[in-house]
Amino acid sequence: MSATVLFMSMSLDGFITGPDDGPGNGLGDGGHRLHAWLADGGEDPASYRPADASGAVFDELMATGAVVVGRRTFEIAGSWNGDHHDDVPIFVLTRRPEGARAWPNVTYVTDVAEAMARAKEAAGGRDVLVHGARTAQLALAAGALDELEIHQVPVLLGEGRRLFEGLGREHIELELARVIDAPGVTHLRYRVRPV
Amino acid sequence: MSATVLFMSMSLDGFITGPDDGPGNGLGDGGHRLHAWLADGGEDPASYRPADASGAVFDELMATGAVVVGRRTFEIAGSWNGDHHDDVPIFVLTRRPEGARAWPNVTYVTDVAEAMARAKEAAGGRDVLVHGARTAQLALAAGALDELEIHQVPVLLGEGRRLFEGLGREHIELELARVIDAPGVTHLRYRVRPV
Numbered sequence: 001m002s003a004t005v006l007f008m009s010m011s012l013d014g015f016i017t018g019p020d021d022g023p024g025n026g027l028g029d030g031g032h033r034l035h036a037w038l039a040d041g042g043e044d045p046a047s048y049r050p051a052d053a054s055g056a057v058f059d060e061l062m063a064t065g066a067v068v069v070g071r072r073t074f075e076i077a078g079s080w081n082g083d084h085h086d087d088v089p090i091f092v093l094t095r096r097p098e099g100a101r102a103w104p105n106v107t108y109v110t111d112v113a114e115a116m117a118r119a120k121e122a123a124g125g126r127d128v129l130v131h132g133a134r135t136a137q138l139a140l141a142a143g144a145l146d147e148l149e150i151h152q153v154p155v156l157l158g159e160g161r162r163l164f165e166g167l168g169r170e171h172i173e174l175e176l177a178r179v180i181d182a183p184g185v186t187h188l189r190y191r192v193r194p195v
Numbered sequence: 196m197s198a199t200v201l202f203m204s205m206s207l208d209g210f211i212t213g214p215d216d217g218p219g220n221g222l223g224d225g226g227h228r229l230h231a232w233l234a235d236g237g238e239d240p241a242s243y244r245p246a247d248a249s250g251a252v253f254d255e256l257m258a259t260g261a262v263v264v265g266r267r268t269f270e271i272a273g274s275w276n277g278d279h280h281d282d283v284p285i286f287v288l289t290r291r292p293e294g295a296r297a298w299p300n301v302t303y304v305t306d307v308a309e310a311m312a313r314a315k316e317a318a319g320g321r322d323v324l325v326h327g328a329r330t331a332q333l334a335l336a337a338g339a340l341d342e343l344e345i346h347q348v349p350v351l352l353g354e355g356r357r358l359f360e361g362l363g364r365e366h367i368e369l370e371l372a373r374v375i376d377a378p379g380v381t382h383l384r385y386r387v388r389p390v
Binding site for chain 2: 157
């Protein structure tokens, strides 16, 4: 059964970037700290796959069959030159698809539930990689996110962009499905409980 | 070696209360969700000690030799009737000690570093229990907090009081010392790296 899974590196204080993130500074000032676990894990220069316990999580991410991402994150990442991994289809959430740059694998979608549903269909039974804070917030609000894979990084960044913001006061219940205590990062997998 | 240890229950999205916390509503609206792991653990009515894997963390908390707490948290908690546990000394951080209610075990202190130093001395080699968001923030800024014991609760509260707020843009590096994956809560112990 295909699941939509948010993969995000987050500091213990909840940030996914340092301050002043934007084009040319995707992770914000000092935000590269959040990806140190990828480099510190004995990165294979050809693939970035960590050689330690983080490798299994990296493999899951790379085994996804489609990607859903917000347009802001997508463009700040240089659109991954149109290919996130293995040429899987990418669904980019945007309010204004008109004029967006065309890529062979990329579909622009305005509604988060539609983006998730089309990505699941396109993934052919594999999981869907979800990325970006705003997309995560919209997907949670729409009940369209199945799981969270949080790479919790042992640092307090102090400032930056928060992953969980503006969710409103309704609780969203989670269930911890797995903990991987890897060097320099704790991978926490949660299932989102349907309301 | 005595350590100052912050013990706090926190939602995955970083909240330690629900919204509208205050006198008579200490955990805020719906914030009791954060303490469900204590009740769900097979609470012993005489001691509140969880019967599951959380019991070890509860025992550590109860084995501390002194308490440092902010005045706001202290008073919202009804001052624990002057005794948090086992009559250990309590150091209450406040800007205005004048007129505060006197209790035999309680000392009011205006400076966070002084509160921590005096609590360590009073703890007789045991750890110091630190409690409260503002006190944690001040202690982190002063380099006076040694460890964090975060009871991470699998829920997104959406609104409330955040544990980590206003820390500024200097990173505070942590080191994960232990993970206890207990029913309904993940206990994460971090050491704060000295700058």
